[in-house]
Amino acid sequence: MSSNIYDFSTLTGSIHAWLSGLMSTGWVTFTEMVLVGLAFLLMYALLGLFLVYAERKVCAFMQNRVGPNRVGPYGIIQTIADLIKLLMKELIPIRKSDPLLFNLAPFIVIICSFLALAALPYAKGLQAIDFNIGVFYVMAVSSLSVVGILIAGWSSNSKYSLIGAMRSGAQIVSYELSVGLSLLAIVVFAGTMQLSGIVESQADGWWIFKGHIPAVISFIIFLIASTAEINRGPFDLAEAESELTAGFHTEYSGIKFAFFFLAEYMNMFIVAALGATVFLGGWMPFHVGHWEGFNNIMDYIPSVVWFFSKTFFLIWVIMWFKWTFPRLRIDQLLTLEWKYLLPISLFNIVFIAFIVLMGWHF
């Protein structure tokens, strides 16, 4: 394979070797865990802040505005200023709320989004933990956040919050099916659930190109369903600020609100990263057939750039959806899932199984 020049496993391996020379195996594992945790915390915060800024800029450009431009050059530290503001805000206790659950909910939501980050392959050799059921794991933990949302809506003792939470519950439970089935399509193609394995299988072409039309269909279904799963417009019924003021986080303030806010953006990053990994080849560069020169140029772009550019492209598409479409009604939302997305993806997966059986894919 030609894309070996930016392999992170040499870097991580040398760190490991250096640490092993200093201390015993147990301590090495502990130190590495702390280092990885710190790295993820840093990445989480930076990505969250960047995504909030990106969202504002994207929506501003779509709306003929300039967006944040006051704090720092081009407003790039606007979100940091917002974060400081949110940190200093009062945490308002809600009368007759359930204090334990009320305080717990933002943490559940944010932990779920944090867990999913671990399994994503960011670049060649840069993956915290390579599960052999990676796809399954990411889906499982990212859908856990509905528990946090339900708890938040229930415990805030607000009628708007409760409606928002109930909507969110119905929505995530049903859209989980479509997300799963559309990912399953690629799992069938690749023959593995391991995320690194799926990426490796795309070395000679991304699944969206190799998998014919069924892969395109499942990609579109994945985009729609995952947008719904992370409660973003046009499926932001759980928040629905024109109907329910702010939905499940109406009563939250200060840093607890910021947790929900951050988790929403990180969930967006996670689904975009998952989509990029599964459909668009993850950190694999773009190769065209036998154009050796072109392929070599592509290999010189580091794999981490490939991964993040694909992910941010998908994030941009999801933002594009949000800033174009009106919100669906709850019954239409469920109709879309059960009458359109689910049957189509079921047929699609049968079709893909048939293709794979006949060996028609590349």
Add this chain to the structure above:
Amino acid sequence: MNSILEYFADIFKGISSLWAGMRITGKYFFSPGEIVTQQYPENRATLKMEDRFKGEVIMPHDENNLHACTGCGICEMNCPNGSIEIITDRVANAEGKMERVIDKHIYHLSMCTFCELCIKTCPSNALAWGQKFEHAVFDRSKLTKVLNQPGSKLRKEAK
């Protein structure tokens, strides 16, 4: 069979209508020249309000510090919400006759609704619109203004 066709036609029509909307927002995303936002505090130097802009009521004074207000009180009478108060004084003029002059022409900007009746009805055209629009202050009392400048006098028309 027909209903199956309809089902797929629905999907197709739906997606194409969604794409039409996405084309609009996408087009504007890639054309930053269409941005209409005015960068307000930065463009202060070039920001020119229209001549007729109703910023506040002013009393124009000429270079000799003369104004045209005779203190007749018609503007005070016509103001719907009492934002004008006129305090007049009587002073002796050159011929020794007592004459009415304004002491203070008080204008409460905080109460003004910009209906233009004072300016419209003024018989001597002593009032006009000012183009200043940055009226924000920290104290409400600062919005009460005295329109005639200190030491100003009534402009005598040549007879």
Add this chain to the structure above:
Amino acid sequence: MSEEIIKDVIIGENEDYIINMGPQHPSTHGVLRFEVCLKGETVKYLIPHIGYIHRGIEKMCEANTYPQIIHLTDRMDYLSAHMNNEAVCLLVEDALQVEVPERVKYIRTILDELNRIASHQLWWCAFGMDLGALTSFFYGLRDREHILDIFEESFGSRLLHSFVMPGGLMHDVHPNFQKRIKEFITYFRKKLPEYDQLLTGNVIFQNRVKGIGHMSKETAIGYGVTGPSGRGSDYSCDIRKIAPYGAYDKVQFNEILETGCDTWARYKVRMAEMWESLSILEQLVDNIPEGDYTAKMKPIIKLPAGEYFQRVETARGELAVYAVSDGNKSPLRMRFRTPNFSNLFVMNEITAGHKIADLIAISGSLDLVIPDIDR
């Protein structure tokens, strides 16, 4: 008193889920409170509570002279300020038997239509936002800015321009007036199809608005729903056609009627009215006759004792002014029959059985302006 409040709150049965939408709810467009009783997500009934910004304009009118009243009417329906002003002016001119110059009539009509377009644009953006399409809000406001700039150039103010006086206008329009209107017409004719692409054709949008909020013609007449909301129910209620004022008898225009009776029909009426207003503007803008901008009026206007009644079509429906004069310079009683007051109370009738999201869509399609309800 307190007992009544308690009775007010605990009005439903025990399992009823009563939520208060407003007074600070994002989609009531002002300080209006809906007491909504829900069963699941379905609205069982709805009680509007108004009066949060009641300013007693009718009482204030009794202490003001007629020219002073005009600037109060701006503050009722601030989005059709010009039509409100014109209603009082027409009433005074009618009472004094003043013949206003042709030029004034033409300019007033142009301003009516410009104001109507501006108001419908704001409605369009707010309606899109109610349904969650936030981008529509900025596109509408962007185009509305062009009209407001024309207003600013001629009258000095953008929203509440007390530009009309009994007998004519405050002063003549700006020399650029005609040129800028023509520019606006060509500009907006290009932008209006974008509105359709972004929202009207959108399948999500259509599914959201079609078939909800059914208001039959009888309901509309019974509740006195007028304006585009009434015309969406095939109820011909355009005062511009019934009792033409200004230059409306000199222009060709159609009264837009839709038979759908639902939110979608009301949406289509307003979109078509923007096109219609553009064509009215086109007919008028080149034909403004020369002449005085005001008729000769006495400095102090006193209406002869009697009762006067004047109706105009604002952007939201029929505004009727009823004045009782005892011969003094201020009226004995001034009554404004505002369109939104009547349009609001049909809500309970047409929202029952719909979802909360539909409630927002329906209230958006009625295009409520709260200061107009409260006066």
Add this chain to the structure above:
Amino acid sequence: MLNRQELTDIISGFVPEAEFPEGKQLLEVIVPAEKLFSLVENLKSDKRTAFNYLINHTAVDFTTHFTVVYHLESTDFRHLVVLKSLIADRENPNIDSLTALYPTAEYFEREVFDLFGIRFNNHPNLKRFFLEDDYGYPLRKDFRDEVNIIER
């Protein structure tokens, strides 16, 4: 569309004691308060008149008496009539409600009740709209509010 004379004839057929003041902008009819409801009912149901649209309903305080004013229009024929009733009783003014005929009357009447204190019989929900229950009736000419209203 019926002209003034035809409408006058029809209305005096329904209520013989109705008065028709001369020299008004619109056709005005002054009917006794107790006859008002039956007259409006007849005007609405009669095929010739079909007054189905209540444009405006309000009251005027003439200090000696209240006048309750209804502007009715027919959406089919587009003729307009102004009905008036005089209420001399200032302490406990009341008149029949038209809510049964026009749903919009319910809210116009609540507003009139709020601002004038005129009670409407058979009104389903006669509560104050804008003001507190113990506040006076501000559109009456003898209303004084020293705190909130500055007299000029």
